[in-house]
Amino acid sequence: MSDELIIGGRAFGSRLILGTGKFASNEAMSAAVAASETEMVTVAVRRVDLDAPSDPITAHLDRSKYLILANTSGAATADEAVRLARLARSAGLPPWIKVEVIPDPRYLMPDPIETLRACERLVADGFVVLPYIHADPVLAKRLEEAGAAAVMPLAAPIGSGRGLKMAAAIAIIIEQATVPVVVDAGLGVPSHAAAAMEMGADAVLVNTAIATATDSEAMARAFALGVRAGRMAYRAGRAPEYTAASASSPLTGFLAPIGH
Amino acid sequence: MSDELIIGGRAFGSRLILGTGKFASNEAMSAAVAASETEMVTVAVRRVDLDAPSDPITAHLDRSKYLILANTSGAATADEAVRLARLARSAGLPPWIKVEVIPDPRYLMPDPIETLRACERLVADGFVVLPYIHADPVLAKRLEEAGAAAVMPLAAPIGSGRGLKMAAAIAIIIEQATVPVVVDAGLGVPSHAAAAMEMGADAVLVNTAIATATDSEAMARAFALGVRAGRMAYRAGRAPEYTAASASSPLTGFLAPIGH
Amino acid sequence: MSDELIIGGRAFGSRLILGTGKFASNEAMSAAVAASETEMVTVAVRRVDLDAPSDPITAHLDRSKYLILANTSGAATADEAVRLARLARSAGLPPWIKVEVIPDPRYLMPDPIETLRACERLVADGFVVLPYIHADPVLAKRLEEAGAAAVMPLAAPIGSGRGLKMAAAIAIIIEQATVPVVVDAGLGVPSHAAAAMEMGADAVLVNTAIATATDSEAMARAFALGVRAGRMAYRAGRAPEYTAASASSPLTGFLAPIGH
């Protein structure tokens, strides 16, 4: 009855991955991470501000509880992504990397060509590679063939909160994938996350929707419930959808007409 | 921090109401009701089959745990609905009634005129009245003025599992209502229920989606989680939705270009 | 091969009905009406402002070209609707009336009870009655039985431009109706109007989307084309919809592999 998520040979009890950006404070972040019951969180790599150094985010995350998945955000090319991945690994983190290669600053859409190139190189370099991609089924397939441990198609533009805008394409990716599919970016409310899981996604990654909620800790808990709800429903076998109605009460009609 | 649902002066800890029709067996029904953690279940009133009498459904429901809400399904007119309501009350059930007046056997849509008429009479007769209605904001308002304890707009045709097809109208009902709004009929998966709660619905009623799932007990549990997820998200204050993207990692750009 | 719209025994060559409110000027209104090729336009009845009387809108409409359909906007009850209808008829207009009974000033949703009541009385009084209604299939049926010449379900709140938000309910109305179904209110762009016609609607009524477009005359023409497109497609027999893909080019594969 166990229903673990397996990525890169490692088992996770939770199917919700949390991003750690945009929280009001490190305390808010830690509280949300705890409330979410996640076992994997993402972080970014950035230059230290030498004039005002601060704690690294990892100081606020218990590595024994969470796999820290660094991302390559900031990279616009495969070369940059590879540099960031290697730098992250030098911190002593496990060699897992979320590959993001994003040339466009407005819609923050990933570059398919550079992403594939970065993945090929990082797989060769021994990383467990999880590429963030547009919901392109052929690209997903090619990344899988290149050794990606999972694919992370976007639901909608990052941070937009608009939900499963790419549902038609994500459904194809899920149908064809032999590695886990993690729906990433654009999920705005727990019902979006639940819907992704009901479609058969293996996991979801959420950041902005939790970090910028009025009560981020409660929202983290709400997403945790939503992900579990969707996963459980997927496994429970959804009733078919109909165009017409179908009575839930017996259709044997009313009692006898009065007035004998 | 309590977040009870109050209908007709009574408090409920769960915002999921379960219908008891269409289950494979009474055992499956009982198991699903328990798994759902509901505190209110609906039942119908039907002629006993004198040639093959069987247990009433209430024999399988612990009245100390669940409010038994009889419905008037089978009624095509206000008169019939009133008769059924009074008959149900004579069973010793609390005087609560879900008013359904449905003239059309194909799409099972309720009749607004007869529903209002039945509600007026049943309110006068001392019932706590919960009318099942099309998602018509003005009708909802008139029922509220007529003393309905809640309104139960349909999300989509009963049993269709198609989800919040009437979302635009339900949003108006929720905005204007001063009694609880229970979204009823058509919710097919937990994400639908969660979405209804995120919109601000006070509760949802689910039957077919649970009763006809492959594993109805697990699906009941999944809906329970979905309803809690949606409610919690509603209270946590959803992050706003955007058209463009918004980075979750800092947008300070890449490390310095290499090549000194 | 003729495809006229018949309402109340009268044939119309166009399936686009135009509202005349909210135009920047009478000239803009006249130009848009002409561009739309409509044969029926709606008008409202209002008190003359005695301090600043102006031309009635009918001075700018050629009654030999257009049926002038007065509406009962402003009425919040059946009584008021009847008064307005009778007043409009006294102007010498044909006894056609669009019944609108709207108690709610924010979402402008029609009242089902009062609308039915007004229709019954106006039918008895000899009017050709076209009620504006929420997309409630049972109400539509009852109005038809009460003698309505057509039913006019709303697509979305008036003036919202949001399109066929009530599509699921309108589809049922169309399937069950024996009088013409005119989709009214909320159509924002020609594709919305085309989609309504493709569903099998008999006509659409458009006002705000044309009157408040930057170029209302061009928008009127665009809607005229959209309505014709949708109607023509409905009659041409839509190809079925598929979940999977289906090649439009032959799937016989590539030429022979090179390299002999």
Next chain:
Amino acid sequence: MSDELIIGGRAFGSRLILGTGKFASNEAMSAAVAASETEMVTVAVRRVDLDAPSDPITAHLDRSKYLILANTSGAATADEAVRLARLARSAGLPPWIKVEVIPDPRYLMPDPIETLRACERLVADGFVVLPYIHADPVLAKRLEEAGAAAVMPLAAPIGSGRGLKMAAAIAIIIEQATVPVVVDAGLGVPSHAAAAMEMGADAVLVNTAIATATDSEAMARAFALGVRAGRMAYRAGRAPEYTAASASSPLTGFLAPIGH
């Protein structure tokens, strides 16, 4: 006031491109092409069946009226696409090519990597290149930079008729493109085509929805109207969309209450 579509330096009076596959007969194809008023049609290149040779499709198309745009369907790699393009050009057709590189036989989704590669080579070889792509904004941008004369993102899987499933991504492509955007694949009814044009697409390509309609000639005419409707609306300046309602009749309220 002219509103021509310019692709590869050539002007087209129609913004509807027709595919010629799947028609019941050459006569049906010719009639639909004429009815559509298109000025560009697509064709495929296939081995002659030596046991049962037939007319080429081009024998049924007047090259003085239509630009014949060969596609590379059948190609699963860039190499194959290049071979097909060059072979098509040897027929004496103008050097225009719709690049399709499709490895997957079920969902017929194009390969982003091979498509870019094929385009780079064909641009270098002097072709006017129109790549068929998944609705990936970054890929569209890269193809534009590689010299593509237009980009052709898919609305939904080919032949599915499901409409603008990729609308959110296509909107970004349109916003960012400096070459024409032709929405291709998956448009099932004229309202879909109109909606694409209203979003700002420069043209649409339709095949299955017309070829497999019951009356393909009428459906071609319907799509022609729909495309014109959508384009005209785009240029006319759509009225804004609102959540609440906005009356189209004046909101000055009813006449005075009766009963002095």
Next chain:
Amino acid sequence: MNVLGVVVNGRSTSVQRGSTVADLISQLTLSMQMVVVEYNGDPLSRDEFSSTVLGAGDAIEIAQMVGGG
């Protein structure tokens, strides 16, 4: 005659003169706890079952709670 005819759930049925609703329920091998009864269009409470004597032509509806949504 010691027997009279009533209509139960739409079906003509004979009962002994003097029978009550409770007697009818027994005769039908039903349990009083499990049913509700409408007597000539009006619901009976359970404690009325024993005191309500059937007359010729009475219309009795015996119903129960079943699964419903």
Next chain:
Amino acid sequence: MNVLGVVVNGRSTSVQRGSTVADLISQLTLSMQMVVVEYNGDPLSRDEFSSTVLGAGDAIEIAQMVGGG
């Protein structure tokens, strides 16, 4: 008094005794072709304008067709 008071569109108005609805319309510098009139709650047809003599306290609604949807 040669003058009596009526209510026109909700506003108290004086008219000469013996005035008709048509007179009132003239007095208001309106055109008969352009308006419709409700007289004490009932619509008047245009040919009744000249024959309807106003009485004290009459309620007159003068309306017209305006743009509407």
Next chain:
Amino acid sequence: MNVLGVVVNGRSTSVQRGSTVADLISQLTLSMQMVVVEYNGDPLSRDEFSSTVLGAGDAIEIAQMVGGG
């Protein structure tokens, strides 16, 4: 031998030694106007059909335009 083997659309075919592509097209009862030809992986223009002499083992693809989307 006066005959040599080529591969046409994947099928082994015999032609007279000295035959051109144009000859092959005739032999197959096709019309030059209706087809396009790929010769060992490269497209031939129509005016090359008559000047291109077939050699043993040549791979010929004869294709045409068909309906497509």
Next chain:
Amino acid sequence: MNVLGVVVNGRSTSVQRGSTVADLISQLTLSMQMVVVEYNGDPLSRDEFSSTVLGAGDAIEIAQMVGGG
């Protein structure tokens, strides 16, 4: 000269000749546990900080993990 110039996070910086990356980190009042270092384009592991002696013109990137999605 006892001092030489390196570029740290894009900024010219002077360090004592013979300084290591670990020295640089101290000089900047940073903690070794909290940063990662890219030295002339290649990442350094932490145990290389003390053994890597800076040369004139070296490009050093000092980075750390921050919140990200």
